[in-house]
């Protein structure tokens with residue numbers, strides 16, 4: 001047997017050969033529209049901090065106050081040593097924001113998906129996922145042991161085929177399904193920026209007696225009234241059993257959440273292993289997230305969304321792209337080969353612009369892309385600089 005490092009070096013060389021090697025780039029500044037990397041200042045179009053809240057004075061003040069009052073660490077899991085007040089305040093704020101009976105927060109969105117899906121579905125149950133859902137949902141589905149079906153991305157006909165199959169596989173007997181059927185999608189897809197047809201999906205899951213879980217990681221704070229999300233925007237919030245999201249993107253802090261009925265939340269407290277067997281996040285994160293939700297709902301939050309919409313319209317126009325139907329802040333430029341995306345990202349960096357090359361396994365092989373994300377913290381001049389560089393380097397429409 002080769003020594004571990006020899007074996008790993010062989011595997012790493014293989015990744016490099018395929019242009020799939022990843023490395024961390026150290027940033028010496030706070031998250032924001034400009035990043036300091038290796039002594040150079042780069043314009044940042046890579047973050048999911050869509051409203052520019054991650055370094056906002058209001059969130060930072062809330063975090064510092066929580067450190068002073070509740071300390072740096074939580075000490076244990078919330079069921080073991082008592083559940084600190086900032087988590088309760090956050091969950092009340094979240095439930096009111098999303099208009100649900102209750103909410104539960106996790107250390108990350110990843111942990112929220114893992115704990116929730118494995119709690120709700122076991123080996124006799126059926127999970128039906130959109131082809132492009134986030135890795136945390138795929139991992140949760142595998143870990144649950146449930147029967148798994150994947151429907152083509154945003155394809156309602158294919159979803160209905162899978163629901164028909166599930167309806168036969170788990171028939172309703174004496175008014176109750178033999179097994180649970182859970183459909184899972186994202187509302188705004190993380191790597192493509194497109195939107196799921198939530199209204200039609202709600203109608204389908206009701207027709208077949210399934211449950212629906214919607215991950216609003218990229219929509220919360222950005223879409224809907226006061227940033228409540230796409231489910232709110234489409235008026236289907238009350239018909240979605242499980243609303244999931246992260247506190248680490250537009251809301252500027254960190255953590256994951258599930259919003260839903262009181263029985264759902266009570267059940268997760270009892271059964272979601274990533275919640276039960278994990279130390280509570282730092283109270284400062286909860287306090288920052290509460291401040292982020294409050295800010296997102298305020299007049300200042302609406303101004304930030306207005307600014308973001310302006311930046312999105314500016315970039316789409318400058319890249320000669322059709323105005324995005326949903327006005328998503330995620331704009332993918334799909335280049336195909338991994339090497340091509342890597343080379344484009346390198347050239348942009350040389351021009352002082354940071355845009356990540358997204359490759360397998362985050363997206364399919366051969367569908368590598370530059371994933372541009374816009375933030376309310378970017379200026380119109382930033383966007384013009386980005387568009388000029390993209391039109392020189394990669395844009396086939398230019």
Ligand SMILES: *Cc1c(COP(=O)(O)O)cnc(C)c1O
Pocket residue numbers: 108109110111134136186190215217218245246247248254255256
């Ligand atoms: C980022 C993301 C998550 C995970 O949330 P974290 O809080 O970063 O762990 C889940 N789902 C989607 C769609 C995401 O983009």
